[in-house]
Amino acid sequence: MTHADQGLTHAERAAKFCQDEARVDWHSKALWMLREKRDRAAGSLPEWEQLRTLGSEIKLHTLSNLGQYLEEFEKNCLANGIQVHWAKDGHEHNQIVHGILAKHQVKKLVKSKSMLTEECHLNPYLEERGIEVIDTDLGERIIQLKKQPPSHIVVPAIHLKKEEVGELFHEKLGTEKGASDPTYLTRAARAHLREQFLSADAAMTGVNMAIADQGAVVVCTNEGNADMGANLPKLQLHSMGIDKVLPDLASSGVLLRTLARNATGQPITTYSSFYRGPQENGEMHVIIVDNGRSDMLKDKILAESLKCIRCGGCLNTCPVYRRSGGFSYNYTIPGPIGIAVGAQHDDTNSIPWACTLCGSCSFVCPTKVPLDKIIHHHRRLKAEAGTLPYGKSSYMPLVGKLMASETLLNASMGIARTSLRILPHSLLKPFSGAWGKYRELPVAPESSFERWYKNNRS
Ligand code: SF4
Numbered sequence: 001m002t003h004a005d006q007g008l009t010h011a012e013r014a015a016k017f018c019q020d021e022a023r024v025d026w027h028s029k030a031l032w033m034l035r036e037k038r039d040r041a042a043g044s045l046p047e048w049e050q051l052r053t054l055g056s057e058i059k060l061h062t063l064s065n066l067g068q069y070l071e072e073f074e075k076n077c078l079a080n081g082i083q084v085h086w087a088k089d090g091h092e093h094n095q096i097v098h099g100i101l102a103k104h105q106v107k108k109l110v111k112s113k114s115m116l117t118e119e120c121h122l123n124p125y126l127e128e129r130g131i132e133v134i135d136t137d138l139g140e141r142i143i144q145l146k147k148q149p150p151s152h153i154v155v156p157a158i159h160l161k162k163e164e165v166g167e168l169f170h171e172k173l174g175t176e177k178g179a180s181d182p183t184y185l186t187r188a189a190r191a192h193l194r195e196q197f198l199s200a201d202a203a204m205t206g207v208n209m210a211i212a213d214q215g216a217v218v219v220c221t222n223e224g225n226a227d228m229g230a231n232l233p234k235l236q237l238h239s240m241g242i243d244k245v246l247p248d249l250a251s252s253g254v255l256l257r258t259l260a261r262n263a264t265g266q267p268i269t270t271y272s273s274f275y276r277g278p279q280e281n282g283e284m285h286v287i288i289v290d291n292g293r294s295d296m297l298k299d300k301i302l303a304e305s306l307k308c309i310r311c312g313g314c315l316n317t318c319p320v321y322r323r324s325g326g327f328s329y330n331y332t333i334p335g336p337i338g339i340a341v342g343a344q345h346d347d348t349n350s351i352p353w354a355c356t357l358c359g360s361c362s363f364v365c366p367t368k369v370p371l372d373k374i375i376h377h378h379r380r381l382k383a384e385a386g387t388l389p390y391g392k393s394s395y396m397p398l399v400g401k402l403m404a405s406e407t408l409l410n411a412s413m414g415i416a417r418t419s420l421r422i423l424p425h426s427l428l429k430p431f432s433g434a435w436g437k438y439r440e441l442p443v444a445p446e447s448s449f450e451r452w453y454k455n456n457r458s
Contacts, residue, residue, distance in 0.1 A: 005327070009350035009389065011434065014324035023161075028322040030158060035316045037265025038364065051258050056368035058251045059307035063297065069212040069245045070288065076215025077286055080277040087289045090120030096287050097122060097204070097237060101131055104235050104283075106201040108132045112140070112226040113219065114206030115153055115310065116239045116289060118332045134196045136225040138189055145172045151326025153333055154263050154312035159325055193225065203229030207240035208309070209255060210286070213248045216276040217286060220259060220269040227273050234282035238275065242293050243306040255309055258366035262313040296341070301377045305340035307367040314361035314371055320354050329354065336361035336371040343378040349387045352378035413448055420444035 005013055018024055042048045062069055074084045087093035101109060109126065111117065111133055123133045135144045139157040142165055143150055150156030157165070166180035175188045205226040209218040217238050219226045230236045246252050260266040278284035296302045315321045315335030326334035329351055331342030339351045352375055361371040382388055388396070402408050419428060421444045429436050
């Protein structure tokens with residue numbers, strides 16, 4: 001994504017990604033492989049559907065009593081020696097983080113697994129104030145070196161091929177030119193990151209779950225980088241959205257069983273670490289961020305998007321995301337969940353239409369977020385606010401009238417069938433708009449479906 005992409009609609013950004021057909025195929029296949037692994041992992045648990053129902057109910061219950069659980073969480077954190085901060089938005093979050101780091105004269109911060117800090121644009125904020133920020137998850141480090149945002153919430157560098165990573169590492173880390181062997185590159189990255197961990201003054205991570213009755217936060221990673229970070233320097237910070245809180249350990253157990261299975265097909269993430277207090281002579285801070293979440297709670301339909309546990313499963317299955325790439329969404333979080341939580345921030349008013357409403361995302365979601373329903377709701381909200389994308393506001397009411405009238409619809413379908421039969425397709429193609437850009441026009445059927453149905457089924 002470049003600055004030139006600012007202000008472009010989803011379709012315009014997607015068109016750029018689609019120029020490289022080979023990349024689109026490979027991207028789609030890589031994500032579908034994750035979806036297949038997810039299916040195998042889910043299918044191996046006979047109680048999978050019960051876990052989904054339970055996960056959904058736990059999240060709904062917590063969101064319905066959010067104030068009470070957040071207060072309980074804060075009280076127990078304080079009792080454990082954890083310092084708790086509240087931020088109403090991204091800017092306040094960044095100020096708080098900077099205040100803590102400045103107090104400790106931190107020059108280098110190692111950071112891991114936090115889409116929330118992306119949402120708050122923390123890295124540029126700290127860098128402008130002289131603090132070096134090193135993202136330590138391998139995928140996150142790759143895109144940080146490439147100066148790109150994440151294109152996926154679980155596999156942030158999924159849009160890059162291993163040859164491109166090899167080229168980048170050669171340039172930035174001095175690996176051999178032309179080397180693209182993943183094991184070699186991973187080892188080089190590990191050695192580079194070790195140096196960063198050892199020289200950092202503070203560590204920061206995201207939070208997968210916050211457990212109210214324990215005053216503890218849970219951080220899930222596969223590389224152990226969050227733990228390396230949090231255990232080496234004496235100062236550790238954890239940023240969480242208000243929606244991450246859960247009542248107790250048992251409820252975290254339910255979500256831990258579904259999180260990794262739905263993300264990568266693993267039974268559980270390699271490291272699922274519970275932090276319940278600072279190191280000896282150290283400090284642990286938790287920053288709890290609202291940033292528009294309590295506004296979403298006011299709308300019954302949008303509120304359900306806060307049940308999300310950020311497994312990424314809905315991105316992997318989405319036919320639009322797989323073929324348009326993560327940078328086509330005008331929001332930090334891409335894919336169906338990105339539309340659900342980001343459509344109100346999308347000034348191009350285009351991302352709610354980056355969806356076929358096929359419902360595959362809702363079908364795979366481990367906490368039953370009704371993504372297709374939420375996305376449809378966003379379209380309605382855009383229409384009511386008078387911010388429909390260009391064209392839709394003018395021609396869709398006419399299409400609606402046409403579809404509502406049996407006579408008009410039958411007559412126009414008759415004209416379309418006859419035109420398809422007698423006129424050259426080169427003449428008709430321009431009328432098919434974006435639909436016809438990558439498709440041939442269909443062969444006209446002999447008669448209408450209605451007539452076929454009358455003859456064969458009635
Ligand atoms: S909406 Fe559901 S499937 Fe999508 S990332 Fe969140 S939990 Fe996973």
